[in-house]
Amino acid sequence: MVNIQLPDASLVKEYVAGNEDALAKLIKRHESKIYGFIYSKIPDRDITNDIFQDTFIKVIKTLKSNSYNEEGKFLPWVMRISHNLVVDHYRKTKKMPMFRETEEFSIFSIMSDNSLTIENKIISEQVQMDLKKLIEGLPADQKEVLVMRMYQDMSFKEISEITGVSINTALGRMRYALMNLRKVIDKHQIVLTN
Amino acid sequence: MAKTYSKKSLFSQVMKPSKETISFLLGYSKALTIIKIENKSFEIISN
Numbered sequence: 575m576v577n578i579q580l581p582d583a584s585l586v587k588e589y590v591a592g593n594e595d596a597l598a599k600l601i602k603r604h605e606s607k608i609y610g611f612i613y614s615k616i617p618d619r620d621i622t623n624d625i626f627q628d629t630f631i632k633v634i635k636t637l638k639s640n641s642y643n644e645e646g647k648f649l650p651w652v653m654r655i656s657h658n659l660v661v662d663h664y665r666k667t668k669k670m671p672m673f674r675e676t677e678e679f680s681i682f683s684i685m686s687d688n689s690l691t692i693e694n695k696i697i698s699e700q701v702q703m704d705l706k707k708l709i710e711g712l713p714a715d716q717k718e719v720l721v722m723r724m725y726q727d728m729s730f731k732e733i734s735e736i737t738g739v740s741i742n743t744a745l746g747r748m749r750y751a752l753m754n755l756r757k758v759i760d761k762h763q764i765v766l767t768n
Numbered sequence: 769m770a771k772t773y774s775k776k777s778l779f780s781q782v783m784k785p786s787k788e789t790i791s792f793l794l795g796y797s798k799a800l801t802i803i804k805i806e807n808k809s810f811e812i813i814s815n
Contacts, residue, residue: 622785
């Protein structure tokens, strides 16, 4: 029995006419050559598979949109597409090099997440609540200055204008507020840090 | 018996894409239809 192999041009013609088997035959005929070519440039099987796939997606789209001019050069055309995609891949990886984690190098040594963990967030909220309770226990004039300074971000000039006292008095009240807070914290051995 | 000192050929194994890649391409081709209207192309992927 003689096995007649249809030339690429005929298979392309059949595929464009709607015969999907023709594509399967074309791929089977040339897959090793094209895959081997890509792999010789990018010795990574996963990336090679991706580029092989992208190559044939372009081939399929061009053939299905009747944009292919058959000149008996199907394989060189496909190889050219795969070559261009390999070049695109190198351009992309050059712009955004991929760092693989090794024993010596971890990407987290360069980039880190500074946001609080849930646990730290809960602790921080608890500390804030405890601090507020301590501030409530201060004499009214000291509490007023401290709240204006620490929670409302006011300058001592603004505080003195609003409370009707001199800047020195406002400064003094702030100093006593902090001293009294430290006394209470030390007396009751309160822990206010993470 | 004499030892063979020749290097093993790097291309002794046949390089082929994965079955999944081929399967995807054939499925994609079956599902894809391209329609040209005026100077615009529309790609339709049917499920």
